[in-house]
Amino acid sequence: METNKTAPKRLNELCLPDEIFICFEPFKSDIKKTDMDILQNQSGRNLVKKMAGHFLHAEETKIFTVKNEKPEVYCGEKEISASFSHTSDGVAGAISIDFNVGCDMEHADRTVHSRLVDRMKHDDELESLYDQIEPIRIWTLKESALKMIGTGLRNPMKSVCVKNGTSNEFSVQFDNGKEAKICSFKHQSHWISVCYELFSNE
Secondary structure, three states: OOOOOOOOOEOOOOOOOOOEEEEEEEOOOOOOHHHHHHHHHHHHHHHHHHHHHHHOOOOOEEEEOOOOOOOEEEEOOEEEEEEEEEOOOEEEEEEEOOEEEEEEEEEOOOOOOHHHHHHHOOOOOOHHHHHHOOHHHHHHHHHHHHHHOOOHHHOOHHHEEEEOOOOOEEEEEEOOOOEEEEEEEEEOOEEEEEEEEEOOOO
């Protein structure tokens, strides 16, 4: 089951490099719950394939997934980075040839319990970060970073240190000293965050 058959529409976020493509597709409002379960399972794969075909002109896209692992995506023989996330309303996906990417999306009005917020905090983060930014947005920042490195929530959120940036752009540091950037923005009542780093030439 696909979200729709139209070409994916790129979200043009100024804080993202041109080499990263990010799209959002809403789900139909009349889908039954049983169909929604199937749709959510397939929506990310379908969107990535559509994006690779439209933006990267890939004739064939293969996606290999292992539970709790980042998907491996190949356009022909070329491996690309891809990540996707869904809510009950839609799916967001990010792909790139030049950058390693991680994408997370959550409903903007979702509440994060204070105990969970405490478990999210890195020891080096400023307390003002949590005063200025909604906890659910910080959640997407951290989960997008963990998706980028391939662990997802198998690593604790407190292993990612979020640093203040501009209104839509942040930097993060992992416990091993590695750093990356995040573009975070609101789209159709969702917070969407894309963490990215340039692929190494090594």
